[in-house]
Amino acid sequence: MLYQIDDVEKLSRSEIRKLYSEYVNPGLASMLSLLNFDKNFVRAEGCYVWDSDGNKYIDFLGAYGALNLGHNPPEIREALSKVSSRPNLLQASLSTYAAVLGHNLSEVAPSGLKNSFFCNSGTEAVEGALKTARAATGKFKIISCEGSFHGKTMGALSATGRKKYQIPFSPLVPGFETVEYGCLDTLEEKLKAKDVAAFIVEPIQGEGGIIVPPEGYLKGARKLCSQYGALLIVDEIQTGLGRTGRMFACEEEGVTPDIMCVAKSIGGGIMPIGAFITTSEVWEKAFGGMEKCLLHTSTFGGNTMACAAGIASINAIVENKLPERAREMGEYMLNGLKALKDRYNMIKDVRGRGLMVGIEFETEERGLLNRITGGAVNKFYQEFAGAMVAGELLNGHRIITAYTLNNPNVIRMEPPLIITKQDIDQMLNALEDIFTKNRGLLKLTFSTVKTAAGSLFSR
Secondary structure (H helix, E strand, C coil), X not given: CCCCHHHHCCCCHHHHHHHHHHHCCHHHHHHHHHCCCCCCEEEEEECEEEECCCCEEEECCHHHHCCCCCECCHHHHHHHHHCCCCCXXXXXXXXXXXXXXXXXXXXXXXXXXXXXXXXXXXXXXXXXXXXHHHHHHCCCEEEEECCCCCCCCHHHHHHCCCHHHHHHHXXXXXXXXXXXXXXXXXXXXXXXXXXXXXXXXCCCECCCCCECCCCCHXXXXXXXXXXXXXXXXXXXXXXXXXXCCCCCHXXXXXXXXXXEEECHHHHCCCCCCEEEEECHHHHHHHXXXXXXXXXXXXXXXXXXXXXXXXXXXXXXXXXXXXXXXXXXXXXXXXHHHHHHHHHCCCEEEEEXXXXXXXXXXXXXXXXXXXXXXXXXXXXXXHHHHHHHHHHHHHHHHCEECEXXXXXEEEEEECCCCCCCHHHHHHHHHHHHHHHHHXXXXXXXXXXXXXXXXXXXXXX
């Protein structure tokens, strides 16, 4: 039997869970359903989504920074309707919409970045940036940071700084080495031999736990790369297009990279699109002339609908002054979270910039239970503290968020940049309610187990 589109709307939650488990990813289906994260969301608009029971949720996850304009923004939907009858994939010509998006991206990017390559995702943007660095410099080595996240295809994964995601796929691409994030001394040691093609870095580490580097770090990295003949690649896939209070986070220190990666919110929350943008000099060395212009290509990259979404997305972000709004709302949220930190010991740290904020939880249980288990309890909390709080927010307060991949005891707050103070207050009140009722990790664990048991018996 083949399902039709109309059939999909009629599927129950249990039927969806069964199909996903049987035909897509059984482990993920089990993990999400265990904490009641497998709700059937049927409508989305702005900062809100609704489940099949009619319950309304505030989205503070924002698809990991892909929903700067919110869910189903009308500007993007309108742009897509205008190009709906045009050829979407036609390689035997120059794409008008890719040309215009390239121009617009250069207009809002740090000064000097000009030539763009369009692809379909952030990890593809990173792959293209790494290839460009090697082709332009003739060098082999790539330096990245511990705790970083650049994607999960082989080249991007080789630059990603967590062994958990690398080991099953070893051996990875050769020539990759890591340094401590935020430390210029270790970076300089790697660059001194002048055999490095590029240093790739996030202005703020997203999956690393929303880690903001020391002031001057990015500017110092720019200086060192120039000094030792390496290219600087800045990964703005999660931080870019207004999220941190500027159009791009590297502008906080006035830094122009040699190559910049963007994705996520450039598609307006509807179309998948990624890109890397580089200087004319770097582009010419890597792909200049007819002999090299086809060294790096993509069938779907630069398609009409994705580029139309990109054009509309950049315009909407600029016209609505969303970077400025992110700075204002982010300061309001950070102040509220820091006030909670002062009152509740469960919060170890609050950090971030703009509407990219992380809450790190204390993961030490000093009681008898941890001692008699040989530290296993604390080990459990280090992996699941963030998931437990996120589960309480979702199931008890209808607030959507998630932990960061490389630091699972941190939950992220990355709502659409159109979030209101009222929504932020609702999130802060929800957290306060959780911390008041669960004074300590052990009590929170029992609450989570109760939710998991309820989910299992409801199947």
